[in-house]
Amino acid sequence: MSYALSVKAAASLEIEEAYAYYEEQSKGLGDRFIEEVEDTLGYIAKYPLHFQVITDTFRQALLRRFPFAIVYDVSDTKITVYSVFHTSRDPETKFT
Numbered sequence: 001m002s003y004a005l006s007v008k009a010a011a012s013l014e015i016e017e018a019y020a021y022y023e024e025q026s027k028g029l030g031d032r033f034i035e036e037v038e039d040t041l042g043y044i045a046k047y048p049l050h051f052q053v054i055t056d057t058f059r060q061a062l063l064r065r066f067p068f069a070i071v072y073d074v075s076d077t078k079i080t081v082y083s084v085f086h087t088s089r090d091p092e093t094k095f096t
Contacts, residue, residue, distance in 0.1 A: 015037055
């Protein structure tokens with residue numbers, strides 16, 4: 001089955017902010033962050049039901065090298081990414 005993946009504006013902004021932060025820390029680190037996000041999104045698109053369910057509808061995929069979680073849901077053949085969430089933040093804000 002093929003899934004369409006969309007990223008909400010808030011999640012895109014979180015990715016951009018994290019990229020800027022990591023690039024400021026070390027040249028090229030932001031690029032490595034983006035690569036890992038893209039790899040994880042690709043895996044989600046291929047195997048959307050693989051990752052842990054954290055609420056009735058939301059799932060969470062943890063990045064391997066960065067302290068971030070991608071929060072998404074699956075509805076029929078559509079995957080929607082709601083947040084690329086730094087794991088040190090308050091978990092209750094994942095869904096806002």
